[in-house]
Amino acid sequence: MGTSISIELSTHKKTKPLANERGFGTYFSDHMFIMDYAEGQGWYNPRVVPYQPISLDPAAKVFHYGQTIFEGLKAYKTGDGRVLLFRPRKNMERLNRSNDRLGVPHIDEDLALEALNALIKVDQDWIPEESGHSLYIRPYVIATQPALGVDASAEYKFMIIMSPVGNYYPEGVNPVKIYVENEYVRAVRGGVGEAKTAGNYAASLKAQEIAKQKGYSQVLWLDGVHRKYVEEVGSMNVFFKINGVVYTPALNGSILNGITRSSIIQLLRDWGLTVEETAISIEELFAAAQSGALEEAFGTGTAAVISPIGELNWKDEKAVIGGGVTGEISGKLYVTLTGIQRGLVPDPFGWMVEVEL
Incomplete structure (x- = not known):
C-alpha cells in the first residue's frame, strides 16, 4: 500500500x-x-x-x-x-x-x-x-x-x-449534578469497556435517560461485579480530591484510558499534588462527603476538558461537594489545559502538535 x-x-x-x-x-x-x-x-x-x-x-x-x-x-x-x-x-x-x-x-x-x-x-x-x-x-x-x-x-x-x-460551557464552567447508577452497568473487566466502541455508549443511554428524568445531568457508573467501585461519570473519567489527595479509578480493563485523564494526572503531579490511581468505593466516597473530606470532584474528557461535579445522589442520599461551586483545582486545570491547547500558555510537556498548512 x-x-x-x-x-x-x-x-x-x-x-x-x-x-x-x-x-x-x-x-x-x-x-x-x-x-x-x-x-x-x-x-x-x-x-x-x-x-x-x-x-x-x-x-x-x-x-x-x-x-x-x-x-x-x-x-x-x-x-x-x-x-x-x-x-x-x-x-x-x-x-x-x-x-x-x-x-x-x-x-x-x-x-x-x-x-x-x-x-x-x-x-x-x-x-x-x-x-x-x-x-x-x-x-x-x-x-x-x-x-x-x-x-x-x-x-x-x-x-x-x-x-x-461551540464552547462547551457558554455560561462558564459550573458544577453539574450526578446520579449514581445502581441497576445498570456500563462495562465489566474482560469486556470492551476500555475500547471506544459504539456498544459502550449504546449501553449507557437508558441509565442516562433515567438520570435526566430525575433532574441529574449524568450518571456515575459503578463496577459491574461488586456494584460498589466507582468507574466513570457519563462517558468521562472521574477524579476526587479528598483531604488534599486526588484519587481517580485505576485502569482495570473496563475503564477508558482517557488522553485527557493522563494529561490531568501529569499536570497535577507536576504541581506537586499526590495523585492515587486506585479502586474507590461509593461508600468511601459518601463517607468522605459527609465528613467534609471530599473537597472536589470532576470529570475529564475531550469535549468538556473538565466538568466539575457539585452533587451526587446515591440511593436517594445526596452529597453536595465543595458547596456546589467549582473547586480551585478544577478551575485551575480547566484554565491551564485549555490554555495549552490554544497556545495561550507554555506547553512544557510537548503535547501540542502544529498542523502543516
Missing part, C-alpha cells in the same frame, strides 16, 4: 454556521477522509473527498454485530493563525488498541496522522477562531462486509469527519 493520499475538492461549499449556532456535532465540514480494507489486500486507496453519504449493503456486519470503533480529538486555531492538535498520536494509538479488541486490522498510525493533516489542510477555514470554539475531529472504523456469519469482517472503512463546535 502506498501512502499517497488523493484529494478531490468539493465544488459545492457549505454555508458555515454562525458561532451561536454551532452547538456540538451538528454541522460538518466540506470534506472527509476515507480508506478501505480488504482481506488479503490490506488498507488501500486513502483519499480526501467531498463530505457525502456512504452506501452500505444491508448485510454489512457493522449493522448486525457492532464491529465499529471511534476516536475524538480537536483542532484549535491560535491567535497568530497556527493550527494545533492535542496529543493526536495518542488517539491513533488508542484507535489501534480498540481495533485489536474488536478484531479489526491495525491502521498505520503515521498514515492516519498524515490523513488527518491532509483533511485539516483542505478544510482549515472550518476551524473556528472564537475563544472556546474548536474543530471536533471524529476518526472511526466500520465493518462493511455483507455477510451474516458471526466472525470478524473481511472488509472495513476507516473514515474521518470534522465538525466545528
